[in-house]
Amino acid sequence: xxxxxxxxxxxxxxxxxxxxxxxxxxxxxxxxxxxxxxxxxxxxxxxxxxxxxxxxxxxxxxxxxxxxxxxxxxxxxxxxxxxxxxxxxxxxxxxxxxxxxxxxxxxxxxxxxxxxxxxxxxxxxxxxxxxxxxxxxxxxxxxxxxxxxxxxxxxxxxxxxxxxxxxxxxxxxxxxxxxxxxxxxxxxxxxxxxxxxxxxxxxxxxxxxxxxxxxxxxxxxxxxxxxxxxxxxxxxxxxxxxxxxxxxxxxxxxxxxxxxxxxxxxxxxxxxxxxxxxxxxxxxxxxxxxxxxxxxxxxxxxxxxxxxxxxxxxxxxxxxxxxxxxxxxxxxxxx
Amino acid sequence: xxxxxxxxxxxxxxxxxxxxxxxxxxxxxxxxxxxxxxxxxxxxxxxxxxxxxxxxxxxxxxxxxxxxxxxxxxxxxxxxxxxxxxxxxxxxxxxxxxxxxxxxxxxxxxxxxxxxxxxxxxxxxxxxxxxxxxxxxxxxxxxxxxxxxxxxxxx
Numbered sequence: 001x002x003x004x005x006x007x008x009x010x011x012x013x014x015x016x017x018x019x020x021x022x023x024x025x026x027x028x029x030x031x032x033x034x035x036x037x038x039x040x041x042x043x044x045x046x047x048x049x050x051x052x053x054x055x056x057x058x059x060x061x062x063x064x065x066x067x068x069x070x071x072x073x074x075x076x077x078x079x080x081x082x083x084x085x086x087x088x089x090x091x092x093x094x095x096x097x098x099x100x101x102x103x104x105x106x107x108x109x110x111x112x113x114x115x116x117x118x119x120x121x122x123x124x125x126x127x128x129x130x131x132x133x134x135x136x137x138x139x140x141x142x143x144x145x146x147x148x149x150x151x152x153x154x155x156x157x158x159x160x161x162x163x164x165x166x167x168x169x170x171x172x173x174x175x176x177x178x179x180x181x182x183x184x185x186x187x188x189x190x191x192x193x194x195x196x197x198x199x200x201x202x203x204x205x206x207x208x209x210x211x212x213x214x215x216x217x218x219x220x221x222x223x224x225x226x227x228x229x230x231x232x233x234x235x236x237x238x239x240x241x242x243x244x245x246x247x248x249x250x251x252x253x254x255x256x257x258x259x260x261x262x263x264x265x266x267x268x269x270x271x272x273x274x275x276x277x278x279x280x281x282x283x284x285x286x287x288x289x290x291x292x293x294x295x296x297x298x299x300x301x302x303x304x305x306x307x308x309x310x311x312x313x314x315x316x317x318x319x320x321x322x323x324x325x326x327x328x329x330x331x332x333x334x335x
Numbered sequence: 336x337x338x339x340x341x342x343x344x345x346x347x348x349x350x351x352x353x354x355x356x357x358x359x360x361x362x363x364x365x366x367x368x369x370x371x372x373x374x375x376x377x378x379x380x381x382x383x384x385x386x387x388x389x390x391x392x393x394x395x396x397x398x399x400x401x402x403x404x405x406x407x408x409x410x411x412x413x414x415x416x417x418x419x420x421x422x423x424x425x426x427x428x429x430x431x432x433x434x435x436x437x438x439x440x441x442x443x444x445x446x447x448x449x450x451x452x453x454x455x456x457x458x459x460x461x462x463x464x465x466x467x468x469x470x471x472x473x474x475x476x477x478x479x480x481x482x483x484x485x486x487x488x489x490x
Contacts, residue, residue, distance in 0.1 A: 275472065277466075277468055277469055278466065278469075283433055284433070285432065285433050285434045285437075286432050286433075286434055287432060287433070288430030288431065288432050289430055289431050289432065289433075290430055291425060291427050291428075291429060291430070291431055291450050292427065294431060294448075294450075294460070295450060295458055295460060298460050301469075305469050305470060305471070305472050306469055307466075307467050307468070307469045309466065310433055310436070312433045325433075325437060325464075326464070326465055326466055327433065327436055327437070327440065327462050327463070327464060328462065328463050328464075328465065328466060328467035329460060329461070329462055330460075330461040330462070330463060330467060331461070332447060332459040332460055332461040333461075334391070334447075334459040
């Protein structure tokens with residue numbers, strides 16, 4: 001099986017192999033309800049190279065309260081996702097959030113073990129930190145720096161929650177023992193710390209992963225899941241999909257046309273570089289359109305300098321070979 | 336047909352028209368006799384005929400019946416020597432299906448849809464087969480900062 005992981009050697013062959021591997025990679029699609037979403041940046045690039053544009057719908061962490069610039073996930077039209085699946089380039093990643101924890105006791109056990117480990121480590125580190133501070137206090141005192149108030153505050157700042165450890169130290173600061181006593185005092189206090197120190201659970205820092213490990217699904221698993229695409233069986237979705245596929249085949253780029261009241265906007269190239277040429281309205285051959293609606297959308301089209309396309313898919317039932325027919329609505333020029 | 340309705344100024348004798356003058360109009364009767372569309376559609380077709388023939392001065396405007404669609408269509412030339420165009424007249428309350436449009440387009444001549452409102456106002460909409468690239472926008476020069484300056488002034 002090909003591994004898509006990039007090799008670290010700098011040979012040209014490897015680099016081209018890597019780019020080929022990326023271009024052949026299977027794109028993972030996560031569903032949120034009925035909506036297909038894509039999360040990984042490299043997959044967004046692959047999809048765009050295939051002519052799948054989508055819409056960014058995620059909030060940016062550093063610019064949350066605006067929607068001119070949005071981030072991942074990329075929301076796909078149902079037709080876009082289905083086309084990727086049909087091409088064998090995408091697979092649905094199963095939703096693991098609803099999994100019963102009992103189903104995966106190993107993972108739960110691993111998690112708790114990891115937490116306990118972390119707790120022990122942090123406790124040890126906190127103790128070391130305390131001891132260092134204590135030594136510093138003692139040596140400062142020994143050198144007669146008279147910084148007792150500062151060091152007291154420093155002690156308080158370093159660990160607000162280690163109250164138990166603080167208490168004997170407070171008394172220590174009042175001690176004005178002689179120089180010969182101080183070394184012994186340090187040893188005694190260090191020992192007291194060792195015995196009396198306890199690191200409370202509430203002080204433990206827990207790491208939250210912002211990069212979800214589950215996103216790096218291995219490609220073999222994705223290929224297994226490739227047949228899982230939910231295919232809607234109503235005529236309207238079918239018509240929309242056939243129109244989408246046909247226009248994509250002709251090399252156009254399509255996005256959703258919510259702002260114009262149609263089904264798609266059709267661009268002759270990447271939407272970042274071109275204005276749209278067409279507003280697509282998908283209808284069935286026999287569906288009766290109210291004339292007011294026809295006139296309204298035609299008028300809108302001529303106002304924004306786009307041609308309105310009425311699109312229907314032909315009669316045949318097979319997937320290939322059915323024809324999509326297009327009728328363009330044009331400004332008549334007759335006032 | 337349109338020649339029948341044209342009269343020179345000297346020939347016109349101002350007599351009041353009967354209220355049902357449409358029904359007596361030879362073209363209207365011709366369209367009715369085609370026996371295809373319902374009366375509302377025939378009425379719409381007649382109004383479009385009057386507009387094309389009298390107002391826009393189209394040549395050789397005639398009515399044809401399309402039995403497949405059960406509709407009356409009009410054919411005519413915008414100017415002498417130009418190819419014939421087909422006009423599909425419909426009253427506004429009707430629906431239109433894509434199949435009917437394709438049938439009319441299949442006749443081969445340029446097609447116009449004409450929608451007739453209840454107050455007799457007419458709207459023409461051209462339809463053609465395939466993907467027709469639109470005209471480019473008038474000004475394609477980069478506006479630079481002007482766009483943002485305008486928006487700021489509005490606030």
